[in-house]
Amino acid sequence: MTNRVCELFGVRYPVVMGAISQTPELAAAISNAGGLGCIAGAAAPTEQMREKIRRFRELSDKPFAINFPIVLTPEKQLNEKMHLMLEEKVPVVITSAGNPKLWTAFLKDGGCKVAHVLPTLYHAKKAVEAGVDAIIAEPAESGGYRGEQEVSMMVLIPTIRRAFPQVPLIAAGAVADGPGFAAVMALGAEGVQLGTRFLATVEANAPEHTRKLILAAIDTSTMSAEGRVKPRVSKPDFSMEVLGEKRQVQMGQVSALITDIKPVEAVMRELIEGGFAAARASADALGELAAARV
Numbered sequence: 001m002t003n004r005v006c007e008l009f010g011v012r013y014p015v016v017m018g019a020i021s022q023t024p025e026l027a028a029a030i031s032n033a034g035g036l037g038c039i040a041g042a043a044a045p046t047e048q049m050r051e052k053i054r055r056f057r058e059l060s061d062k063p064f065a066i067n068f069p070i071v072l073t074p075e076k077q078l079n080e081k082m083h084l085m086l087e088e089k090v091p092v093v094i095t096s097a098g099n100p101k102l103w104t105a106f107l108k109d110g111g112c113k114v115a116h117v118l119p120t121l122y123h124a125k126k127a128v129e130a131g132v133d134a135i136i137a138e139p140a141e142s143g144g145y146r147g148e149q150e151v152s153m154m155v156l157i158p159t160i161r162r163a164f165p166q167v168p169l170i171a172a173g174a175v176a177d178g179p180g181f182a183a184v185m186a187l188g189a190e191g192v193q194l195g196t197r198f199l200a201t202v203e204a205n206a207p208e209h210t211r212k213l214i215l216a217a218i219d220t221s222t223m224s225a226e227g228r229v230k231p232r233v234s235k236p237d238f239s240m241e242v243l244g245e246k247r248q249v250q251m252g253q254v255s256a257l258i259t260d261i262k263p264v265e266a267v268m269r270e271l272i273e274g275g276f277a278a279a280r281a282s283a284d285a286l287g288e289l290a291a292a293r294v
């Protein structure tokens with residue numbers, strides 16, 4: 001195992017799939033490629049969820065996660081599903097959009113690893129108090145549920161890193177390639193969670209309108225949605241231009257960097273090998289500056 005996130009989740013690479021899909025097939029492709037596949041847990045009824053977990057296990061013997069945005073999962077169902085996590089011995093549960101105190105101890109006592117997705121240092125403190133195994137920090141740029149606050153990746157990761165050096169930290173969002181991966185690792189993250197990039201893979205099999213919007217997006221094509229959890233979505237005027245209708249699709253600002261639909265394996269290679277190349281190029285450039293200082 002190569003770092004704390006790999007060790008915690010039992011994966012080869014510290015690359016987590018965001019909760020972009022309920023399909024075990026995509027999660028299995030990502031776990032089989034060395035990352036941590038994830039099945040979105042909010043929507044499917046409990047028994048369907050059990051089938052999805054079992055289907056995943058037919059496709060992969062690797063670790064995986066189930067994600068629950070707490071305030072978006074009906075309470076009775078959430079209760080049933082949390083018990084299901086223990087019954088089915090789900091290795092990792094990722095909670096988001098809600099209070100980490102509610103379920104962390106229950107899940108950990110039952111043998112699950114628990115990571116919580118959060119958008120600010122204030123929320124990180126609450127997650128650490130709740131005893132989470134890892135923090136997934138989601139900045140303003142990301143395609144996820146960031147709530148009212150708009151903290152950028154450049155500030156969020158170092159702030160949480162300094163406050164809680166003892167807790168494994170994963171950066172969620174704004175990463176699609178090697179340079180992005182190298183950048184968040186330089187800021188102090190020990191892993192990354194990708195949503196939009198994995199949505200634009202062959203295995204994600206996303207609807208045509210989603211693919212079109214991600215591929216056409218530029219830096220200004222997304223905005224924060226209204227409402228309680230405020231995911232990032234495509235702007236209505238941009239959707240109109242691309243699709244001929246004002247349909248809004250959840251996607252990150254990083255869509256601007258995504259220009260193709262490719263297999264999961266290729267995304268993973270680009271992150272790991274491209275990340276190493278980008279980090280080395282930065283180290284070389286900084287090394288020259290440091291040498292010139294004398």
Ligand SMILES: Cc1cc2nc3c(=O)[nH]c(=O)nc-3n(C[C@H](O)[C@H](O)[C@H](O)COP(=O)(O)O)c2cc1C
Nearest residue numbers: 018019096142143144172173174194195196250252
């Ligand atoms: C279509 C879509 C659906 C998502 N659904 C969830 C969800 O159910 N629960 C959750 O915690 N995050 C959800 N997210 C956020 C992702 O898990 C991930 O943190 C985020 O997409 C990372 O940002 P990126 O898109 O810039 O990579 C979703 C993101 C997208 C794009």
